[in-house]
Amino acid sequence: MVGVLLTVLALAVVQLALALHVRNTLLDAAAEGARYAALAGSSGPAGVNRAKELISAAVSADYARDVSAGTTSIAGVPAVEVTVRATLPVVGLLGLERGLEVSGHAALEIVE
Template sequence: MTRRLGDDTGSAVVDFTLTSALLLFVFLAVFQLGLALHVRNTLVSCASEGARYGARAGSSPDQGAERARDLIDRSLSERYSEGVSTRVETTGAGVEVLVVDVIAPVPVVGPMGPSEGFDVRGRAFLEEQ
């Protein structure tokens, strides 16, 4: 009987199962973080490019918003381009700046994830001032 209590036969299966579950959870968390950062950086890039396009001489803020939507549709998906808006702000020095706002959901892998979405902005000085 004492010989049977000290035997480790079969414990490798349990160790492998527990370790695999933990490693899978860590992998999914790192994958979720990487995917969210990729989407955020892509949205910032598209918003900035839309602001630069809309701030050109002979262009309008609506064209900048349309450019940002088009870039987001090509880069990610149409569901990320639904919350694109533009506005013109004046800085303290009296310079007009075109701001392209993008509000988009966070991509979630699995049942858990953040409930808030991304709110990113791209800015560019208006050329016609």
């Protein structure tokens, strides 16, 4: 009986670690996509493509289906925001569709 309880507890810890890994990977890809889109001469779609490439390489292309970019202002500074909406892994990599949303921001680079 104790063995079953310990097994369930161990599997829950592993699943939590997987969910946090996926979240951190998506957050890093969104931030990198925003930095790429904020470069002078770049654009929002280029940042989206960069984020999708990183997500596909690190986790799965299924997690890179809903990536968007837009402009925003942070403390009066124009910035690019890349948002990733993906599945929140509950059992393995299966889980709640669009249960996880992360955003990355970067200040726009302006060449004068």
